[in-house]
Amino acid sequence: MHEMSLALALVGLVEERARGEGAARVLTVGVAVGRLGHVEPEALAFCLDGAARGTLVEGARFAIEERPGRAWCFDCAAEVGLDRRGAPCPGCGGHMLRVAGGEELRVTTMEIA
Amino acid sequence: MCTTCGCGAGETRIEGGHAHMHRHADGTVHAHHHHHDHPHPHEDDRAPGHDDHDHHHHGPGGTIHYGRGPAGNSVPGLGQTRLVAIEADVLARNDALAAANRARLARARTLALNLVSSPGAGKTTLLVETLRRMAGVPVAVIEGDQETSTDAERIRAAGAPAVQVNTGKGCHLDAAMVGHALDHLPAVDGGVVFIENVGNLVCPAAFDLGESARVVIASVTEGEDKPLKYPGIFATADLLLVSKSDLLPHVDCDTELLIANARRVRPGLAVIRISARTGEGLEDWLAWIDAGRRMARLRG
Ligand SMILES: Nc1nc2c(ncn2[C@@H]2O[C@H](COP(=O)(O)OP(=O)(O)OP(=O)(O)O)[C@@H](O)[C@H]2O)c(=O)[nH]1
Numbered sequence: 001m002h003e004m005s006l007a008l009a010l011v012g013l014v015e016e017r018a019r020g021e022g023a024a025r026v027l028t029v030g031v032a033v034g035r036l037g038h039v040e041p042e043a044l045a046f047c048l049d050g051a052a053r054g055t056l057v058e059g060a061r062f063a064i065e066e067r068p069g070r071a072w073c074f075d076c077a078a079e080v081g082l083d084r085r086g087a088p089c090p091g092c093g094g095h096m097l098r099v100a101g102g103e104e105l106r107v108t109t110m111e112i113a
Numbered sequence: 114m115c116t117t118c119g120c121g122a123g124e125t126r127i128e129g130g131h132a133h134m135h136r137h138a139d140g141t142v143h144a145h146h147h148h149h150d151h152p153h154p155h156e157d158d159r160a161p162g163h164d165d166h167d168h169h170h171h172g173p174g175g176t177i178h179y180g181r182g183p184a185g186n187s188v189p190g191l192g193q194t195r196l197v198a199i200e201a202d203v204l205a206r207n208d209a210l211a212a213a214n215r216a217r218l219a220r221a222r223t224l225a226l227n228l229v230s231s232p233g234a235g236k237t238t239l240l241v242e243t244l245r246r247m248a249g250v251p252v253a254v255i256e257g258d259q260e261t262s263t264d265a266e267r268i269r270a271a272g273a274p275a276v277q278v279n280t281g282k283g284c285h286l287d288a289a290m291v292g293h294a295l296d297h298l299p300a301v302d303g304g305v306v307f308i309e310n311v312g313n314l315v316c317p318a319a320f321d322l323g324e325s326a327r328v329v330i331a332s333v334t335e336g337e338d339k340p341l342k343y344p345g346i347f348a349t350a351d352l353l354l355v356s357k358s359d360l361l362p363h364v365d366c367d368t369e370l371l372i373a374n375a376r377r378v379r380p381g382l383a384v385i386r387i388s389a390r391t392g393e394g395l396e397d398w399l400a401w402i403d404a405g406r407r408m409a410r411l412r413g
């Protein structure tokens with residue numbers, strides 16, 4: 001389950017930034033997960049709580065926000081929304097698509113005390 | 114987290130070992146500590162009034178809230194809190210290490226291929242047959258498995274230098290492991306480094322290793338639907354090898370459909386039907402590798 005390594009990396013990143021801000025504790029963490037990325041939000045959420053244990057981030061609330069997928073359709077010559085890889089273009093039903101967004105796994109914010 | 118590489122839980126071991134590693138009697142080596150026995154300083158000072166149950170719920174806009182932290186911006190006992198914008202990529206550390214691997218390989222004008230597949234699709238068997246046909250070309254192999262060094266032994270028996278990386282509980286190779294493994298291999302200037310990833314159609318997709326190209330192997334016994342069920346790994350591939358084609362008379366696999374499904378998630382994906390048993394497709398595969406080597410020489 002790669003979500004565990006990603007959760008550990010995420011917590012490490014937040015802890016590093018929190019230390020830099022002189023924080024005693026991290027209360028909430030905003031996370032953006034792209035729908036076309038390699039991360040299952042539920043699995044990530046499951047791992048984050050454990051990954052935070054013993055760190056400044058322990059007990060924090062993780063607000064995971066899914067970001068929509070976007071792709072360039074070569075047939076429509078337009079950017080379209082895409083729910084999942086392998087799905088057809090919502091415009092023309094074709095598959096000549098190149099993913100153009102929604103693959104991210106980013107920390108967006110942290111609330112510290 | 115492992116602060117060297119962010120590769121997380123599990124106990125990574127790399128054969129051979131060097132200075133900062135612990136050598137074991139069997140020759141395997143702990144690359145670095147992956148366990149963390151921190152004290153739990155916040156256990157007792159949790160602010161009163163907290164909801165202490167683990168829970169998560171779905172909020173508006175698909176947001177999942179998880180954990181038991183407070184939602185307000187003032188916490189009893191902790192005073193005023195601050196909201197800090199970060200906008201940081203969680204995979205940035207791996208990606209930076211992958212970029213370093215890529216630069217290092219480019220300087221040595223080396224083609225690096227990341228071989229990904231489900232367990233048992235035929236990666237090691239194909240590598241052995243490939244290496245047998247690459248006499249005169251400098252090659253080296255990095256073998257990733259959770260446990261055992263049997264695959265590296267099979268490669269060494271075929272006459273090529275190989276280093277085994279055991280990922281422990283980890284389900285994929287990451288850029289740091291590959292960087293360590295490269296330290297243990299002879300330079301193969303102008304040649305090829307094959308990286309056999311952990312047999313897994315999900316997790317390796319997220320981790321750039323610094324490879325020149327990603328080769329996904331799907332055997333005809335796995336069914337036509339795998340590219341749609343595991344799109345991430347097919348979407349990031351540069352070549353699809355449809356392996357064990359000698360078994361086609363015995364299984365109901367529609368390879369045309371398998372290929373069409375793969376091209377749904379990766380339009381224009383190059384495909385070679387291959388059998389390590391009969392040798393079908395090996396010539397095309399070797400020609401593809403050779404073209405890659407020439408590209409690597411032009412870049413280097
Ligand atoms: N018939 C046939 N069998 C094959 C072929 N290639 C591999 N096999 C068999 O498939 C099984 C798995 O092969 P491996 O090469 O170990 O597969 P792998 O992908 O390296 O497996 P892991 O490293 O464990 O993920 C073995 O029993 C091989 O003999 C092939 O082309 N044809």
Ligand SMILES: [Mg+2]
Pocket residue numbers: 236237238264309
């Ligand atoms: Mg193998």
Ligand SMILES: [Zn+2]
Pocket residue numbers: 073074075076077089090091092093094
């Ligand atoms: Zn379209």
